[in-house]
Amino acid sequence: MYVCLHVCEREREREREREREREREREREREREREREIHANGLLSPAAYRDKIRELPLVSIFCSCILPEAKEKPTKKDVVDLNLCIIRDMEVIELNKRRSGQAFEVILKPPSFDGGPNPLATTPPRREPSLEEIQRKLDAAEERRKCQEAELLKHLAEKREHEREVAQKALEEHNNFIRLAKERMELRMEHNKEKREAHLAAMLERLQEKVELHSTDTQGRIGVHSISIHSIQEVH
Numbered sequence: 001m002y003v004c005l006h007v008c009e010r011e012r013e014r015e016r017e018r019e020r021e022r023e024r025e026r027e028r029e030r031e032r033e034r035e036r037e038i039h040a041n042g043l044l045s046p047a048a049y050r051d052k053i054r055e056l057p058l059v060s061i062f063c064s065c066i067l068p069e070a071k072e073k074p075t076k077k078d079v080v081d082l083n084l085c086i087i088r089d090m091e092v093i094e095l096n097k098r099r100s101g102q103a104f105e106v107i108l109k110p111p112s113f114d115g116g117p118n119p120l121a122t123t124p125p126r127r128e129p130s131l132e133e134i135q136r137k138l139d140a141a142e143e144r145r146k147c148q149e150a151e152l153l154k155h156l157a158e159k160r161e162h163e164r165e166v167a168q169k170a171l172e173e174h175n176n177f178i179r180l181a182k183e184r185m186e187l188r189m190e191h192n193k194e195k196r197e198a199h200l201a202a203m204l205e206r207l208q209e210k211v212e213l214h215s216t217d218t219q220g221r222i223g224v225h226s227i228s229i230h231s232i233q234e235v236h
Contacts, residue, residue, distance in 0.1 A: 034100070 129137075
């Protein structure tokens, strides 16, 4: 039992070792793939970039990034020339190294404008408006308010007129519907009355014919009966 457990433990250890080896192989394959992509794009590989960084002075790199060569000064007054700034302190913190390269964090303090012109000195002072300008602005605002009120009243009047036209049209359609329904009802009642009168006339005519036929038949029977009685009397 002990031997079996020992063998199983060794097998599991070998399996973990093989898994770690496969993981390292996949990592190396990904690294080679990244280098091939960088080479295809015309960029430096991480190793070449790391060697290039080591060859250059660190301070010169940051100084060239922070203080570029002065170009033509802008003509706008509200633009601050960064060449006048004096950067007093700079702190460089090296971050964790990686296989793909090395990263740095540069912390700069706010620049000071000691020795340079005051950027607020070029701002023109604010001019106080005069009474005439204030009155003119008030008159213009009052005129705009009146125009807005007139437009609003016009819009409301048009809306009320439209509502009145819609209500009038609906009332006319309702009246026309009632009139047409009444006319159709009267025509139907007249037609039913004519049919009823014709039916009653036909019934009366048939009844009259039956009465006449019955009276004729009755008179014939009475005549035959009287002749029979007369013949019997003669025989006796």
